[in-house]
Amino acid sequence: MRIGIIGGGAIGLLFASHLSEKHNVTLYTHTADQASIIQRDGIRLIADGENRLLTGIISKGLDEGISDVDLLIVAVKQYHLPQILPRIKGIKVPLLFLQNGYGHISYLKQLQSPTIYVGVVEHGALKHDGNTVEHTGLGITRIASFRGELGQLSLVNERIDHFPFTTSEDFHSMLMDKLVVNAVINPLTAILGVENGGLITNSFHYQLFQDLFGEISGILEVQNKDESFEHVKSVCMATAENRSSMLKDLENGRKTEIDAILGHILSEAKSKGKSDCLTSSLYKMVKGKESQGG
Numbered sequence: 702m703r704i705g706i707i708g709g710g711a712i713g714l715l716f717a718s719h720l721s722e723k724h725n726v727t728l729y730t731h732t733a734d735q736a737s738i739i740q741r742d743g744i745r746l747i748a749d750g751e752n753r754l755l756t757g758i759i760s761k762g763l764d765e766g767i768s769d770v771d772l773l774i775v776a777v778k779q780y781h782l783p784q785i786l787p788r789i790k791g792i793k794v795p796l797l798f799l800q801n802g803y804g805h806i807s808y809l810k811q812l813q814s815p816t817i818y819v820g821v822v823e824h825g826a827l828k829h830d831g832n833t834v835e836h837t838g839l840g841i842t843r844i845a846s847f848r849g850e851l852g853q854l855s856l857v858n859e860r861i862d863h864f865p866f867t868t869s870e871d872f873h874s875m876l877m878d879k880l881v882v883n884a885v886i887n888p889l890t891a892i893l894g895v896e897n898g899g900l901i902t903n904s905f906h907y908q909l910f911q912d913l914f915g916e917i918s919g920i921l922e923v924q925n926k927d928e929s930f931e932h933v934k935s936v937c938m939a940t941a942e943n944r945s946s947m948l949k950d951l952e953n954g955r956k957t958e959i960d961a962i963l964g965h966i967l968s969e970a971k972s973k974g975k976s977d978c979l980t981s982s983l984y985k986m987v988k989g990k991e992s993q994g995g
């Protein structure tokens with residue numbers, strides 16, 4: 702299959718390297734410089750302490766335009782989407798969006814493609830430089846249909862070593878499960894400056910963790926609160942030594958995904974008339990840090 706991937710960040714590089722084992726991959730980068738490095742040197746994938754060089758991946762700047770592909774994967778951050786959408790609005794091939802949060806859903810209705818999938822990536826990936834990515838946590842990619850038939854997506858039936866896919870029936874609940882995880886763990890770790898496990902092992906942080914979960918699960922009207930709480934806690938413990946993506950973004954002076962995560966929850970709270978004290982305070986704290994460069 703001819704797969705196009707937009708975005709040469711951690712997830713774009715990770716997907717390009719793994720998918721290139723079985724597919725003809727073209728990676729569309731933001732800068733022409735990054736594309737020429739990948740075109741010349743390939744992508745270096747670091748996993749389990751080993752380095753693998755994947756050549757044969759075509760790379761182009763997105764400005765050059767998108768050639769014929771059978772599937773187009775969008776692997777940019779949610780806040781990059783307004784720049785990308787004009788380029789993919791008229792495209793009719795199946796599209797797969799991999800953003801965290803829920804903010805991207807409101808953009809999808811304007812697209813013309815009859816087949817749109819959304820995915821939740823449970824891998825950890827760290828970009829070292831323009832053509833090097835480390836697979837820091839082996840997980841799974843869950844895919845659900847936003848529009849069109851999921852059965853058409855052959856990726857989910859393939860076996861790619863260390864890169865499994867699975868399907869979910871309902872895109873809303875799939876994204877909500879991940880949203881609750883990111884909404885609780887990311888802002889707290891970012892503001893407290895702790896690794897994920899620190900939210901559980903420090904009793905004061907744990908109280909905040911419980912309070913924030915209580916508020917967010919109320920706003921989102923989570924059905925099975927006990928199960929959802931245990932899930933968030935288990936992700937925290939399984940990734941105890943991780944610095945969350947939001948903490949890393951602030952540490953590196955980058956923009957965070959707070960609008961796609963807590964921003965969405967705040968607008969839900971507003972439309973449902975629910976209390977959002979803690980969520981709103983954390984939102985402002987992250988925005989404040991972000992605006993002063995971390």
Ligand SMILES: NC(=O)C1=CN([C@@H]2O[C@H](COP(=O)(O)OP(=O)(O)OC[C@H]3O[C@@H](n4cnc5c(N)ncnc54)[C@H](OP(=O)(O)O)[C@@H]3O)[C@@H](O)[C@H]2O)C=CC1
Nearest residue numbers: 708709710711712730731763777778781800801822825826
């Ligand atoms: N990293 C991880 O472990 C995980 C990430 N995710 C999610 O996946 C999504 C992508 O994350 P991640 O890969 O880490 O993010 P990165 O910031 O590493 O990558 C985003 C990429 O998009 C590129 N980009 C921005 N604007 C454009 C444009 N106009 N045209 C083409 N490319 C563009 C950026 O290029 P440039 O830098 O040159 O501007 C950058 O390479 C996020 O929503 C994230 O939450 C989910 C689970 C795990």
Ligand SMILES: CC(C)(CO)C(=O)C(=O)O
Nearest residue numbers: 886940943944945946947
């Ligand atoms: C699951 C978690 C919280 C792992 O760190 C994550 O997705 C993130 O950091 O964005």
